[in-house]
Amino acid sequence: MDRVDTCRQAACDAISDVEPAALNEFLTDTLEAASMTPGVLTLACASALERASANATANATATATVSETESETESDATAGSSVSRTATPTELNLEAVAHHAAGVQLIYEGLRLTRMLAHEEPWAETTGDGRADLEILAADILVARGFYLLARTDAATTAVRTVRQFGRDQTLRADATTADATALDANLERDVLELAVCTGATAVDAHTSSALLEVASTVAADVGASFPPAGECIPSRSVLEDAVDEYEPERERQQGRKRKRDAEPDLERPPTELTTDRVTSAGDP
Template identity: 40%
Template sequence: MEQAESARRGAREALADIEPPRLADRIDSLLATASMAPGALVLLVAQRADPAVDPEALAERAAGVQLIYEGLRLTRTLAHEEPWADSEDQTAANLDVLAADILVSRGFYLLAMTDAADRAVETIRAFGRDQTHRRESEADRAALDANLEGDVLELAGVAGASAVERSVSPPVQGALDRLASRAEAPLPDAAALFRGTALLSGPDGHAPPSATDP
């Protein structure tokens, strides 16, 4: 899916200055296997609102949403699995803690001067609240975990629509609402998540073309 690959490239470019190499390699390995649904959704929403938009102009917004999700998702995994508890060598776990912090902070930096900044702050705060409530004995842990995916998809919708300063159509907004309300943790592959929705315009299920397509 073109939008997913664009989001992956943008995320990697946003982290090109990370040092040392071992940390950079760990982050790159996370991005290599991650679902690019959040970043791809930014591009899809913008393209549905304005088919003439250049996706390259949205690269930082897509990367910002994607990196916030990756960082919070990794934080959630670390909190649940506590990998340092059963191993004397805590190097890998400590590296992941650092990677998660970098992903979230860099993602927010990319969105800080956009109209999606406030929603990004609320997404991060909501994640913290949900993970705190998750420790309660009667908590619905699966639902609390999935709130992250729903919140990130909503953030992607805001980031995409605000980039072109246009409202999305009712069918697209309906698709966004359904995706967010039904989100599960973790997010699946972008193409699978969006297949059959109003976000993909063609009858063959392909994503809308970019402004740079021949």
């Protein structure tokens, strides 16, 4: 199963228990038709950071082996120096971190749907618009389920910031010029890709790479206010791996502890059992 299929399946699994059937069908259809760019970037960043970690570990081991043998005999030193200093490429277990990617994808789809409804205002000309009611409920559920998947991760704070910024941007958009409105809309894609990088790092217990954030910013500038299929905009593996900062395990552990200490005290975590009969609006600031 490739990354696109993995993300889509994980996202669909996360909403599989939603009822009634009509709502579940709408959610599933939405995810089936969606670009999986946010989720795939999450997996791609996790993979790049995982490989960087493996390389750093292998290089450290090789260096230690050479040092040990050099202290014994000249011949052993020669043998030890032949130890490979490049890690054997490792493939990320996609299924192991797919729920992180699904969390990012669900939050984006919910906010994207909310943005569409805010622009179209389907309630302005008709009353009792059942389709619009279904769509806004679906948007709330998508965001809520996305939060549920990320709530116990270091990416939760970034997810909260993404939703809050979306609410502010859409409020500002009401009085903005056409050019400014377009830019404000595109902020969602930019912020979600930043969330994807952060979540990918969290999934493999790594720090968020500033170089990967720059890659995400470049992608966001290219796509604007909508994502094409993931294969058309996600950078290649080599580009992402080249962008990864040098992996430093001790620095990583320290930054991980700092992120936990700096987590927002008012962060609202979803309940253990998430219900779908009442969820907070995705557009609330």
